Amino acid sequence: MRIVLDIGGSVLCPEGIPDVNYIKKLSKFVIDLKRKKHRIIIVTGGGKIAKGYIKATRVFKPKEDLLDFIGILGTRMNAMVLIAALGKHAYDRVVRSKDGLEHGIKSGKIVVMGGTVARQTTDAVSIAAAKIFNADLILIGTDVKGIYDKDPNKHRNAKMLKSISAKKLYEVVKVKKHRAGPLTIMDPVAAKLLDYTKIKIIVLNGKDFSNMKKAIYGKKFAGTVIG
Numbered sequence: 001m002r003i004v005l006d007i008g009g010s011v012l013c014p015e016g017i018p019d020v021n022y023i024k025k026l027s028k029f030v031i032d033l034k035r036k037k038h039r040i041i042i043v044t045g046g047g048k049i050a051k052g053y054i055k056a057t058r059v060f061k062p063k064e065d066l067l068d069f070i071g072i073l074g075t076r077m078n079a080m081v082l083i084a085a086l087g088k089h090a091y092d093r094v095v096r097s098k099d100g101l102e103h104g105i106k107s108g109k110i111v112v113m114g115g116t117v118a119r120q121t122t123d124a125v126s127i128a129a130a131k132i133f134n135a136d137l138i139l140i141g142t143d144v145k146g147i148y149d150k151d152p153n154k155h156r157n158a159k160m161l162k163s164i165s166a167k168k169l170y171e172v173v174k175v176k177k178h179r180a181g182p183l184t185i186m187d188p189v190a191a192k193l194l195d196y197t198k199i200k201i202i203v204l205n206g207k208d209f210s211n212m213k214k215a216i217y218g219k220k221f222a223g224t225v226i227g
């Protein structure tokens, strides 16, 4: 199976420094999948390192693209930590372009990438990469169990959705103007791309490896299916 694992920065780097214990467990999980002949691309989010730098730099009122590039650098720092953790199993460069991705895929190793271009987040990167990779599945690992009807961090009675259509998701997340930094659920660019893809996408808890395994092997799992 060809899998794109989109791991949110909120999971990789929740406090401004990478969560090394989590990254060790993630590496073990992914190396095990590789041993079982699955092919993997991991896309890393920026987390607090990206958000903190974007917030600090915003004081100077720069162009939004500059803030996006700061965010992209944050995502790539997390990607580098993961490459280090994966050792010989990883393609040893952070992929930054379509050409780079194709080279990485040809290497047969686990490919790791962060952000690519401004005005989107790594959710959009995952969907674009999945198309090039001809992926069977995209797993979006976050710090909550899936997509909820309202923000679960703010509302105790928020209910997790078992599924949501790409159209409905786009209606929820679309915004008039792009703004670098934190977003809810998914960025609108990614949600729009989803409308054009047939790849199976599941949003679930990126820390629950046994649940992710169930989702990969078609067993009953906790999470939200988009599509």
Ligand code: UTP
Binding pocket: 008, 009, 010, 044, 045, 046, 047, 050, 051, 067, 068, 069, 070, 071, 072, 075, 114, 115, 116, 117, 118, 119, 120, 121, 122, 123, 125, 179, 180, 181, 182, 183
């Ligand atoms: P993330 O992908 O981490 O954003 O990129 P996010 O979804 O808001 O946060 P988490 O990580 O899932 O919690 C961080 C920021 O980097 C810029 C955007 O400003 C984004 O908000 N970015 C990232 C880009 O401009 N392009 C990319 O391809 C990726």
